Amino acid sequence: MRVKVPLHYPGLSKMSVTIPLIVLIEDSQTDVFLVKEAIAAHRLDVELHILEDGEQATGFIARIESDESAACPRLFLLDLNLPRTSGFEVLSRIRQSERCASVPVLVVTSSDAEKDRAKSAALGATAYFRKPSGYEAFLKLGEIIHELLA
């Protein structure tokens, strides 16, 4: 995935040569491992930053906003069922943020409830991935991440 372009190449910003940053907001250790597996299985060259709950996520967004030089992620992977601050609150916060408003957000959740899908879409989620119960099926997540980064 890494784009090998000389730094001085005209018309390209510094961003395009850095490894894409993906922020994963997920409190479950078991799922963090599976997300890593999915990324590895598709040989995606990305930097994965893990935030374990909603507060860490909102704190992260606040930092990006206050610090212009801080790198903006290319993709958020967001679990809905987080302790205290819910995934939906984090999603709204991302969409309200000036720098992250247009960053794709992939909701990654156990829920298959129509309500949750509809609410995610209404709040501006880019895509929705229901965590499957099979290992191979979970690895499909890598494919979706690949598409969202393209």
Add this chain to the structure above:
Amino acid sequence: MFRRSASEMRVLILAPLGRDARLLADTLAALDIETKISPDAKILIALLAEGAGTAIVAEEALTADHVQALAAWLASQPPWSDMPFVILTHSGRPSAESKRRAQELEPLGNFTLIERPVRPETMETAIRAALRARVRQYEMRSRQEALIQANADLEQFAHSASHDLREPIRSISVYSELLKKHYEQFLDLRGKEFLSFIHSGAQRMEGLLADMLSYAHASSISDDAPEPICARGPLDAALENLSGAIRESGASITVGEMPMVRMRTSHLEQVFQNLVGNAIKYRREEPLHIRLTARREDKHWLFCVEDNGIGIALEYRKAIFGIFKRLHTNQAYSGTGMGLAICQRIVERYRGRIWVESELGCGSKFLFTIPA
């Protein structure tokens, strides 16, 4: 038990002529019955909307327009409410005229005519009867509210269950798979068997959770009938979902003409899918035939899913619709025991009925009705 505002037991009085209203109010006050006098029919409707136990109305205060306006308000009452009226009529009228007048008041629905001059005890018994009826209506409201709340709670519970319980189960499922993938070589036969028990247990639990959620969703189907749809659409979708099982079983399926029904597509699809799925699952050795038909019967459509499978013994015909109810071991026929319970829940929410006609070893006929 539930909120009942102070205004809900008061007696509204509309009797604009002379001292009628005042006298009535005094009579009722002496009986410890709260009253509120309304100067005209328009205000009466406003007061009714705020809440009342009953209303006493002198018939001269009701023009045909007023009756219509009142009827419009009555039509907007919630289902539990049927506001009782006591109408004071003129005295000594020929019975033909009284009959005509009663017909004019027909739109009021729940009313009693009392001829003037009214004896106090006649008034008291009439008002007490009306208030008593009204109290019954409030009790009905409480029960309906409790029911709505209970359904909402069940839905919420099932949602949390599917969400929160599913997470750990999914982990067990995936990680038992990973364990098998990476470490199976280090396990002996017994270890491998244990691992497969863990995996199939987790998968079964997931199926149960999914069905529990469907059941809860079916419980919260709203009372308003949706726009009519052709039953063929959800039927085809159900058959498509089952296409793998249909192919594997070699079932031949015939479908009759399907009507338009007022149901949500997803609900009818689920009913068909569960019934056809059962027909496939509980088949015999011989070639399986499934027949889906529908015909008009009186005020509803009667749907029928008929098979030549193993059939159901008489004593289980009711039990099979119970939740988590199963007649077979998981080894013989796998399942959660929720399929028919979900069907029943859906059909009943649409004011239909579902039952089975069957003989052990001679196939089953699952029938359900949906109002036409």
